[in-house]
Amino acid sequence: MTAPTTSTAPSQEETLRSALSARKRPQRANALSASLTFGWRALLKIKHVPEQLFDVTAFPIMFTLMFTYLFGGAIAGSTGEYLQFLLPGILVQTVVFITMYTGMGLNTDVTKGVFDRFRSMPVWHPAALVGALLGDAARYAMASAMVVVLGLILGFRPAGGVAGVLLSVALVLVFSFGLSWAWTVLGLILRTPNSVMMASFLFLFPLTFASNIFVDPKTMPDWLETIVGANPITHLVSAVRGLMHGTVAAQQVVWVLLISAALVVVFAPLTMHLYRNKT
Amino acid sequence: MDSRSDIAIETSGLVKTFGKTRAVDGVDLAVRRGMVYGLLGPNGAGKTTTIRVLATLLRPDSGTVQVFGHDVVGEADAVRGRVSLTGQFASVDEDLTGLENLVLIARLLGFSRKESRARSHELLDAFGLAEAAGRQVKNYSGGMRRRLDIAASIVVTPDLIFLDEPTAGLDPRSRNQVWEIVRALVAGGTTVLLTTQYLDEADQLADRIAVIDHGRVIAEGAPGELKASVGSGALHVRLRDPEDRPEAGRVLSGTLGVPVHLESDPAALSARTSDPGRVAHALAELSRSGVPITDFSLGQPSLDEVFLTLTGRTAEADDSTDTEEDAA
Structure with a gap:
């Protein structure tokens, strides 16, 4: 039962006036705290819309099972052998594919009124995007865990141990954070989430398949081997494989870090420029 | 200087084009502090574009635009620190709960975790949303969503609030609630700039009205003056x-x-x-x-008659330019 409006009206008006009379203006949030707050928003969205985790759970399982059992025997002689080679690559492929959703999510988000509010507030503006990417990093971490756990169940035995696996996942997350900025550019340029997805696929397919994820590039024609050798994904996969199997060379990791930094340096300012001037 | 500091919004020759469309075509406004200023006009008249420029979301193509003496382009951050925007489409996150939305804004504005929750609950109580605090906004009614939207705009009570069609699509009761909130805001010293297509809304709330049509101010004054100018x-x-x-x-x-x-x-x-x-x-x-x-x-004469006299057509009849404003 609700109380009759006549009796609640005066107190309602009082609370309204007292709420409006508060003029406290706190010190504005710094860049880090604003970014973390937006990251919290991304996590809340996962909590309220758990369906969106479909891509980070179903994808990894599908890819790992499919490639291990369909092609493993043909490529490496046995599925068990192939899994040792494939799993680090599948980890990279899975997470890199999921980065695409960052652009789609941003595209959906920006077209809604709530981004108008964020943009008209006195906060460090990149925080809205950095926070979203931090939230995405949580999704990437979940997908990574899926792949690794599934791999261990199927018989993947990394010589690099727990540390090697954790470091390789961390490296994948760093690279994905960098790559995500490329998708945010697409997310701001293109008109619909679908066109963002199509455009991302256009880049992601050649990027992941023309790499050393599935096969050793030495088996490829020379010209293709050159292309594959220049592919940043190849560098990432080599480093991840090295970390997991305990055979990593420092320069492999440095390469990946440099590429990730370059992606941020190029695409983050471009994203921010587009974000600021979004009509 | 004294007369200047009295001014909340001042625009001169404001122009904003989208492709070939001159959405705002030379708008001059002067809004004094503490008043409710209404932008009245049909869909596509340029009201929303004007508000988006004032709220630092769009850069004007030409003209000067100052809010509390700060240029909206050069000193955008100073402007943002004093204004709040409630957009035409709900500017809250539909996936989050009402409480989460307000805490999010409060945290972004720099409140501590504890203060954020306290302020959010205070606002939810004041806006009659306490019971819905834990529900996702997508399950709110139109009136509740609008109130939450306004609540989000006053987590820190702004010196100037933009309300873009605050009662569009609301039932009469929710509309009255929003009007009540606007009056309370003004009583607290906040300047209000609102857009509306409802003539009686402008008449009810606004101290001054600018009638906008095709990106231009075609008449400006107190509601009574406007009516008098018609005869x-x-x-x-x-x-x-x-x-x-x-x-x-x-x-x-x-x-x-x-x-x-x-x-x-x-x-x-x-x-x-x-x-x-x-x-x-x-x-x-x-x-x-x-x-x-x-x-x-x-x-x-009603403002309908005012509009008819000024433009030669009634305000409601003009829906042909809907899409222009939407595209903006």
Whole structure:
């Protein structure tokens, strides 16, 4: 039962006036705290819309099972052998594919009124995007865990141990954070989430398949081997494989870090420029 | 300087184009602090674009735009620190709960975790949303969503709030609630700039109104002044018996000294006048000549009539330019 409006009206008006009379203006949030707050928003969205985790759970399982059992025997002689080679690559492929959703999510988000509010507030503006990417990093971490756990169940035995696996996942997350900025550019340029997805696929397919994820590039024609050798994904996969199997060379990791930094340096300012001037 | 610091918004020659469309085509506004200023016009008139420029979301193509003396382009951050925007489409996150939305804004503005929750609950109580605090906004009614939207705009009570069509699509009760909130805001010293297509809304709330059409201000002033500029008010009379109309017309035009207009209702007629003394005399004459009336009214012209006089068409009829504003 609700109380009759006549009796609640005066107190309602009082609370309204007292709420409006508060003029406290706190010190504005710094860049880090604003970014973390937006990251919290991304996590809340996962909590309220758990369906969106479909891509980070179903994808990894599908890819790992499919490639291990369909092609493993043909490529490496046995599925068990192939899994040792494939799993680090599948980890990279899975997470890199999921980065695409960052652009789609941003595209959906920006077209809604709530981004108008964020943009008209006195906060460090990149925080809205950095926070979203931090939230995405949580999704990437979940997908990574899926792949690794599934791999261990199927018989993947990394010589690099727990540390090697954790470091390789961390490296994948760093690279994905960098790559995500490329998708945010697409997310701001293109008109619909679908066109963002199509455009991302256009880049992601050649990027992941023309790499050393599935096969050793030495088996490829020379010209293709050159292309594959220049592919940043190849560098990432080599480093991840090295970390997991305990055979990593420092320069492999440095390469990946440099590429990730370059992606941020190029695409983050471009994203921010587009974000600021979004009509 | 004193007169300057009195000004909340000042634009001069504001132009914003989208492709070939001149959405805002040379708008000059001067809004004093503490007032409710209404931008009135049909869809596509340029109201939303104007607000988006003022809220630092769009860069003007030309003209100067100052909010509290700060340039919206050069000193955007100073402007953002003092204004709040409630957009035309709910500017809250539909996936989050009402409480989470407010805490999010509060945290972004720099409140601590604890203060954020306290302020959010205070606002939810004040806006009658306490029971819905834990529900996702997508399950809110239109009126609740609008109130939450406004609550999000006053987590820190702003010096100036932009309300873009605050009551569009609301039922009369929710509309009254929003009006109540606007009045409370003004009482607290906040300047309000609102857009509306509802003529009675502008009349009810605004201290001054700019009528906008095709990106230009075609009239500006207090609601009363606008009405006066259109001309005098009118006496409307309704007769019990339509057959009396010729006789009533003769009496009214004789006593009022103006031509009488026969309305489409066969029992109604009207005459332009705003002199209550003459009207009283005319009504007395009518009853003396034995013409019974059921109803009469003397009023200023409605803003509908104002718009009709200014543009040659009614405000509501113009939906053809809908898409332009949407594209903006």
